[in-house]
């Protein structure tokens with residue numbers, strides 16, 4: 001078994017960008033070469049800006065190369081929860097931004113000819129408990145009624161047309177959701193940005209940042225120092241000390257994934273005949289899908305812990321058990337890949353983007369960043385160019401996580417809380 005993300009292992013390797021010169025002045029500096037940073041870089045370069053991206057590790061090292069590859073039209077919180085928090089009109093605007101986000105992703109893939117298996121196969125929201133199907137029914141009524149969106153309810157009696165599992169009590173299909181190969185997409189996005197003149201610096205951690213006035217900053221890396229007119233922090237769950245204001249507002253929660261050996265088309269036709277992206281309805285949910293080469297990818301939070309090889313292996317065993325509970329027919333199937341990554345959870349599980357002390361930032365995608373990080377990169381390019389309305393999330397208060405001073409000591413307690421909620425609801 002490989003403890004490396006399947007996506008990065010099966011995507012063409014990009015050039016080594018760890019030897020580039022760092023120094024002098026740049027118009028825009030972006031911290032983080034994931035979907036947010038690379039999309040922002042590309043869109044800013046399209047406007048003619050000189051852009052440098054600084055990445056602590058390599059392109060796609062963070063969540064962008066480690067996720068499930070589900071680009072869904074739903075928010076991290078349910079639509080009905082959003083309505084009770086923000087009122088119908090605001091909740092609708094937020095939800096529709098997720099629909100726009102999948103469009104942004106699709107457009108970018110087409111415009112830049114990124115070969116990444118993007119397909120709008122739809123998303124299956126599976127009811128893990130009978131009462132959860134009632135919730136899905138209510139959501140479907142609002143979505144297909146007042147919002148006019150393409151959703152469909154699948155009762156338990158018809159579920160075999162969608163999934164080869166007896167574990168669920170019905171489902172709701174979101175037809176416009178998509179799946180893609182995120183390794184090919186992220187590396188392809190980096191290539192596209194580089195073609196437009198963006199300079200990418202790998203192995204270039206920004207260790208210190210100092211404000212020089214307005215939005216102008218000095219960035220210090222071990223390989224050199226630069227001055228930038230504008231800086232975008234795009235570090236998601238990997239946000240560290242130099243960006244303290246953002247760091248204490250984000251809980252880096254481990255999420256883990258296993259990928260099976262190739263199963264062949266016939267077996268995949270039995271598991272997920274319509275190749276939908278799928279997730280369960282528990283608080284500690286599982287998500288799964290078929291990969292382009294016919295493996296099953298199965299992920300979830302498994303444990304509230306960070307990610308390293310030992311932690312990933314432990315989570316992998318929990319995920320294997322969960323996978324065989326959903327699909328007992330896979331009990332003898334080999335697992336080829338197991339890895340983990342950090343999800344950038346905000347207190348309210350909403351996107352947070354704006355400017356603080358002259359620093360631009362976009363993060364807090366809370367597990368729904370494949371489409372939204374890509375979209376926010378584009379929107380932040382507009383926002384930084386002087387169009388505040390491009391950033392829909394600009395007025396949402398970004399609250400500090402109580403007791404969060406750096407290392408996320410509180411994760412096991414939060415995990416216990418959500419496990420308890422799943423038992424009782």
Ligand SMILES: Cc1cc2nc3c(=O)[nH]c(=O)nc-3n(C[C@H](O)[C@H](O)[C@H](O)COP(=O)(O)OP(=O)(O)OC[C@H]3O[C@@H](n4cnc5c(N)ncnc54)[C@H](O)[C@@H]3O)c2cc1C
Pocket residue numbers: 031032033034035036037054055056057058060061062063064065066067068069070071072204205206207234235236237238239240242255256257287299340341342343344362363365366367368369370371372373
């Ligand atoms: C296991 C897992 C599964 C997921 N599944 C899904 C899914 O199926 N669908 C979905 O929509 N979302 C999913 N997500 C979330 C999604 O992947 C993220 O929201 C999205 O990739 C965030 O992109 P980003 O560019 O903002 O951040 P990242 O891709 O995390 O990039 C941030 C980068 O910043 C770099 N960095 C940090 N600090 C510094 C510094 N000081 N100097 C230089 N560089 C620095 C890091 O090395 C990192 O590469 C998942 C996340 C994980 C971890």
